[in-house]
Amino acid sequence: xxGGAMTGITDQLIDxxxxxxxxxxxxxxxLSLFDWAACGIAGADDPEFTGFRTAMIAQGGVAxxxxxxxxxxxxxxxxxxxxxxxxxxxxxxxxxxxxxxxxVAVVPAALALAEQQNLDFETFLEAALxxxxxxxxxxxxxxxxxxxxxxxQTATAGAFGATLAAARLLRLSPDQTRHALGLxxxxxxxxxxxxxxxxxxxxxxxxARSGVEAGLWxxxxxTAAADGLAGPLGFGATHHGAxxxxxxxxxxxxxxxxxxxxHKFHACCHGLHATLDALSSITVxxxxxxxIEIKTHPRWMSVCNKPDPETGLAAxxxxxxxxxxxxxxKSTAQREMFTDTLxxxxxxxxxxxKVSVEADAQLSEMQAEVAITLNTGxxxxxxxxxxxxxxxEQRKEKLRAKAAGLLGETRAYPLxxxxxxxxxxxxxxxxxxSERG
Numbered sequence: 302x303x304g305g306a307m308t309g310i311t312d313q314l315i316d317x318x319x320x321x322x323x324x325x326x327x328x329x330x331x332l333s334l335f336d337w338a339a340c341g342i343a344g345a346d347d348p349e350f351t352g353f354r355t356a357m358i359a360q361g362g363v364a365x366x367x368x369x370x371x372x373x374x375x376x377x378x379x380x381x382x383x384x385x386x387x388x389x390x391x392x393x394x395x396x397x398x399x400x401x402x403x404x405v406a407v408v409p410a411a412l413a414l415a416e417q418q419n420l421d422f423e424t425f426l427e428a429a430l431x432x433x434x435x436x437x438x439x440x441x442x443x444x445x446x447x448x449x450x451x452x453x454q455t456a457t458a459g460a461f462g463a464t465l466a467a468a469r470l471l472r473l474s475p476d477q478t479r480h481a482l483g484l485x486x487x488x489x490x491x492x493x494x495x496x497x498x499x500x501x502x503x504x505x506x507x508x509a510r511s512g513v514e515a516g517l518w519x520x521x522x523x524t525a526a527a528d529g530l531a532g533p534l535g536f537g538a539t540h541h542g543a544x545x546x547x548x549x550x551x552x553x554x555x556x557x558x559x560x561x562x563x564h565k566f567h568a569c570c571h572g573l574h575a576t577l578d579a580l581s582s583i584t585v586x587x588x589x590x591x592x593i594e595i596k597t598h599p600r601w602m603s604v605c606n607k608p609d610p611e612t613g614l615a616a617x618x619x620x621x622x623x624x625x626x627x628x629x630x631k632s633t634a635q636r637e638m639f640t641d642t643l644x645x646x647x648x649x650x651x652x653x654x655k656v657s658v659e660a661d662a663q664l665s666e667m668q669a670e671v672a673i674t675l676n677t678g679x680x681x682x683x684x685x686x687x688x689x690x691x692x693x694e695q696r697k698e699k700l701r702a703k704a705a706g707l708l709g710e711t712r713a714y715p716l717x718x719x720x721x722x723x724x725x726x727x728x729x730x731x732x733x734x735s736e737r738g
Contacts, residue, residue: 310442313549314461317552319469320431322431326430326434335716339716341386342369342734343707344389344502347390349499353499357381367383370386376414378510380463380506384406384510391502391570395563395565401440411432414470422724426723431469432464433562435461438552452493453504455508457490483529485511486529564696568633568634573620575597577624579683593624594671594672595671597660600666602658609650629649704717
């Protein structure tokens with residue numbers, strides 16, 4: 302790829318760092334902060350990461366930033382812990398334009414530096430919004446080949462978004478911001494091979510920590526390549542980046558990309574959600590089912606098509622298993638339904654043997670079609686498109702119900718109120734929950 306083919310994005314990100322935020326985008330970011338926090342508080346109890354959380358807190362250091370579930374650690378480690386825990390359940394928001402989870406990479410970095418710098422909630426929210434929007438645009442700039450070859454956009458594009466959020470909160474100069482983005486080019490990483498393992502949530506945590514460290518290092522005077530993101534031998538050129546500048550003309554303009562963010566209402570990979578929403582529209586007796594045929598976009602075939610998962614975590618990436626859950630009346634909205642025991646449940650295993658999954662390039666990444674053939678010979682056909690409009694008020698109610706299901710209303714309500722009121726002390730208190738140290 303020619304050395305000059307991918308220039309421009311770094312300068313635009315540097316300018317975007319200081320933008321005023323859009324009102325509608327700000328409203329959506331507030332909802333994503335609430336959703337991120339609910340997922341993170343619940344994720345703090347995930348047994349996969351109990352030892353990780355304890356070990357990271359035990360490293361000690363200045364107790365300056367809140368850790369999900371209780372305790373406080375230095376800023377960079379807090380970003381790592383909170384990014385990992387908030388993605389532990391794989392229940393956080395997604396943006397389909399680049400197939401990434403923006404909040405889990407950006408919000409923990411923004412929270413770490415906002416708390417370290419003793420900044421108010423609205424300043425924190427604005428920086429998170431700038432970072433989330435930037436991460437989506439970096440993801441679009443990198444393009445789908447970057448994702449298809451095996452890089453995890455949540456971690457790669459997300460690290461640059463986290464860095465820009467950090468640059469805003471640290472009030473870095475344009476030159477310092479350039480160095481921060483260049484340093485991030487040496488930090489950003491994450492591969493899709495981790496999907497279905499604890500390595501996937503850790504990808505998000507590492508991205509958040511990278512953003513904090515790149516910002517702090519640049520502030521301290523560390524320099525980097527003039528364009529480590531888009532220059533020759535930079536991140537894009539060495540990580541299968543397409544250098545697609547088409548979206549950059551709209552960076553910071555309405556409608557912001559965050560307005561098309563998707564929040565999860567099933568506790569599994571977002572690629573499965575269109576299928577599950579389609580199945581939720583029908584009622585059929587399980588014993589009458591002969592076979593289930595699912596059609597989905599080809600991209601999901603290598604992401605969430607594990608045919609015979611043996612763990613609860615792997616089950617979150619399985620069309621066959623989650624379809625079987627839905628048809629047998631086992632709620633995919635409840636995280637406690639994704640267990641190792643249920644992954645090997647005989648009834649679920651028998652049902653998932655009836656499920657086949659086929660790629661259909663005519664469908665978008667947000668669409669799915671399902672055909673259920675009954676033993677009478679009748680075929681039921683259902684479909685769903687996740688891009689179907691949902692009002693802000695409907696989204697609020699669905700997210701509040703989701704949080705109540707994750708945390709219980711007594712914990713979810715104070716969290717909701719703190720986000721609505723812009724109460725930083727109340728927000729961090731809700732994140733801590735019961736202090737476990």
